[in-house]
Amino acid sequence: MTAVDTTDAAVPTRGSSQAPRRAAPGGARRRRGSALDRALPYLLLAPAVIAILWMIGFPVLSVLATSFRKLNLRELTRGQVVWTGLDNYTQVLSDPEFWAISARTVVFTVLVVGSSVLAGLLLALLMRQISPVVRIVLQVSMLLAWAMPLLAATTVYQWIFDQQYGILNKTLVRLGFDGFAGFSWFSTGASTLAVIGLLIVWQAVPFLAFSLYAGAIGIPRDQYEAAGMDGASPWQTFRAVTWPELRPLLMMVTFLSLLWDFKVFAQIWAIRKGGPDGGSTTLAVYQYLEGISQSHFGVAAAVSVLMVLLLALLTFQYLRRLVRSQEGAL
């Protein structure tokens, strides 16, 4: 994208210098030279563009093609190509479980993205108010949480929420909530997903808080001074000054969080493999079960394509604005 934009922009600036050349009469050699001149940037860019398109585009096309094929272990090992048309899609879409899992995935994603963006925003605003020492302590601890490897964090959460030996149940019992002795946090899909959601929010907050804090310190101080002079309450100041300035950034991090949280797999699989009874199975886990566990690679590819469509639907508003704002900029 960027590469093409740059060339587009380059043409008009050169227009003036090219005009006299075009005016020159009958210069066949010159005209050929100018055609080459015009094509040259594209030719120079071509290898890079083709390489990038191949590396990014090929996997996408391959998934798309696979989703129309019957590709089980047999076809894979023998290199057979069996086209089945829309069979994979019919199979997936007629499975009531797929719809239940899709609904669960969407609700889970929206809740996790909502809470992590909100928590990130609150922390970012907090960081502006507190003393530098406390802020640095806060930033270092967030950085450490962020740097923690995914599966290590997942294991720690499993220990915290362990039925027998978990620190959480022990603490709750000490505090007088005797009902939590031996309480299983992973006995239903909803509570399992709640624990997983908490883990994902915990991992996502540092990035969101840092990004939004960077945006927040960029808001000119005098705007706040002006609001203060007008007698605005803290809430009014937030509504009138902070919110409009942070909105584009908030939109972007929300969009990114949606992309990340929608396809999260490792944490869910590591905690209960999408169980109990499939109660914490999301689309990413469903795809793994179809593709890797059962070796139905064609069906799994169809699920990926459907996931991309669903994600596009979820982020439709943002994508529309993104396209519109770029048109405006051009």
Next chain:
Amino acid sequence: MAAGAAALAVAVAGCGTSSSGSDSGSGDGKTLTVWLMDGSAPAALTDALHKEFQDAHPGVTVKYEVQKWGGIQEKLTTALTSNTPPDVIELGNTQTAKFAAEETLEDLSGDVSALGGDQWLAGLKDSLTWDGKSYGMPFYASNRTVIYRTDLFEAAGITAAPTTRDEWVAAIEKLKAANAADPDFQALYLPGQSWYALLSFIWDEGGDVAKQDGSAWTGALDTPQAKAGLDFYKKLVDVSGTKAPKDTDEATPQQMEVFGTGKVGMMIGLPWELAGAVKANPDLASKTAAFPIPSKTAGKTAPVFLGGSNLAIPAGSQNTDLAKDYLKLLSSKKYQDMLAEGGSVPGTSTDTAKLATNPVGKALAESAPNGKVTPTTPTWAAVEAGQNPLKDMLTAYLTGAKSLDQATGDANAALTKTLAG
């Protein structure tokens, strides 16, 4: 462009068709790639075997690679797709049908007698037979026995190892009473999702996990026999008051580590698990023995799940004949005895004399002929590699989240769906 071209080359190689090689046994500079699993064959066995094989086949090198069980199914799928797969692979017996049914393995039906077919362990033989053809050779098997503390049994006044379910439950109660002073003591350590143990109880009742109708399999977990097996599991958990988590299997935490603490009277485990406990707590070596899982019928032992491995030759192997020679050598009595000595039930020899020399091996040898395997269907592998309905069923019933009928009904529906592919 170079990167793109390389990607293309890889992609093309990945899709290539596999040609079945049929090179003759003698060959210079040939390499026979052998993949065995972690913990399968003792190093003494493989060292001697590879030396003898290379001496008999001049110019051939055996490339021996030890694989980890975790993620092996994915790794094998990738390896079997390539143009140069390994020549000999080890497959878990519950995975074999999946690979056999997809015709990714060499049909060894013609070589069965050369590979000691008349002595093959019945449970493993079933697991590698698909559509009447043999797609491998039994390697070794092992099964669960009840591993117990002889000193604690004596102290509690239990004179003989239990041989029926009633005696077993009585032993648990005696142990519990004798150690009532220690709040951390568990007469039997039994985690909620130890589903291989559950299989024994279901089979002992005369039931099964699934039944075959033509080529289709449907779950049989809602039968009265399966329900009775599940009920006995719950009885064991209730009577023993085990503190093991109800929502994990014997690997989380490793039950051998719990047994190694010395606060456990019994566990239903494999020989290597006892070895692990002894390694952590060497005192246990002289204080432990094992008895076969008791049956509800006096004079019998409960059928056990025969865990084990088969050896197979990938259909795409370039050295099929060499690989067959390798299997033939391994199936000879010398190496089968070494397997038995290492504590496993040998796959191609009925002679278990070497195994019966230690108490755990004796219990193993006693129950192995009564060994059974999970349904021999290609879709079973997905039950274990995905979300296992048997585990969900156990947890739901043991925690009281579901009634017996509801837990077995739900699990049966899920199992039938997975078995249908």
